[in-house]
Amino acid sequence: MEKSISGTERHTLTQTIFDLASDLGAVVVGIAPVDRFHAENSHGLGSGSSYTATGYAAEDLLPGARSVLVVAVRIPHGVFASSLTPLETTYVFGNFGYVHLNRLLNHITYNVACHLEDQGWTSLPIGACGASRCDLQSYEEGLTISPLHGIFNLKRAAVLSGVGRRTRSGLIATSLHGTRVRLGAVITAADLVASPMIEGTPCPSQCRICVESCPMNAINVEGHVNHVACFSDNGRRGTTESEILSEMSRAFPIIDTQSGYLAHEHAAIDGSGNRVCRAACMAACPLWKVG
Ligand code: SF4
Ligand code: SF4
DSSP: OOOOOOHHHHHHHHHHHHHHHHHHTOSEEEEEEGGGGGSOOOOSTTOTTOSOOOBOOHHHHSTTOOEEEEEEEEOOHHHHHHHTSSOSOOHHHIIIIIIHHHHHHHHHHHHHHHHHHHTTOOEEEEETOOOOEEOHHHHHTTOSBOSEEOSBOHHHHHHHTTSOEEOTTSOEEBTTTBTOEEEEEEEESSOOOOOOOOOSOSSOTTOOHHHHHOTTOOBOTTSOBOHHHHHTTTTTTOSSHHHHHHHHHHHSOSSOSSSOOOOGGGGGSTTTOSOTTTTHHHHHOGGGGTO
16 A cells, blocks of 8 residues: 655655755755656756656656655865866866765765655665766757766756756756756655746856857757767867767667666776866856856
């Protein structure tokens, strides 16, 4: 029999979960009911479901899922200030843009999931859930969200849970920290109180900073992001499209789901390099100043 929860209990549990996630380091928390994920895709900038439904559905990953909790953690501004210097190191962004934040997102989502289970609700922590798959068909069809994706689409979940909005660069922008955030999620059987979504696009209509700052011309003015060009990372992983796709196929399972996973964190070691492009699209985006 399906476990039920009263209105008062729902509000209390939801607030408890928000407080716990915040205490653990989340700067934004939101809840999306799984029904929101069933709405038809539309790919326009600022629309509620402007990311294609890549990866698995919440109910596929956790049978009986009713809510998706999304958390955002911040990347400190100093990380970008340092990353944009001409110094030949990618250590700081690699660590505090990826590695440490992956662990923090695992820590937050694991603890939230355990707390929900202590209350009787089966819950699945997703953590940072970075890209691990390549869908060539979506690349060839020119979809807004190009081929690289993880097992669960965190950016789509972030829009649907009101954590942020989609920007021209394809990143999620939160109200307080702009695009300087990383995302994680918990899928749960608990019927938590839904958060309101945020309407419209966060990007000023004339802003082209990310488009012009990307060394690979991976972002166009309509908000299409070419993940193949982005993956090349300023030429480090190839310069021609075929070279980049060939390199990509070494790291991502293009055909099946059983082989070729990307070892995310080896790329964050200083000297191996993590984004020699210096994540210019994120570093130059002014939305964190808006507040
Ligand atoms: S991460 Fe680098 S290559 Fe990719 S879109 Fe941003 S600036 Fe361009
Ligand atoms: S740089 Fe400008 S256009 Fe690009 S994501 Fe940020 S606000 Fe939007």
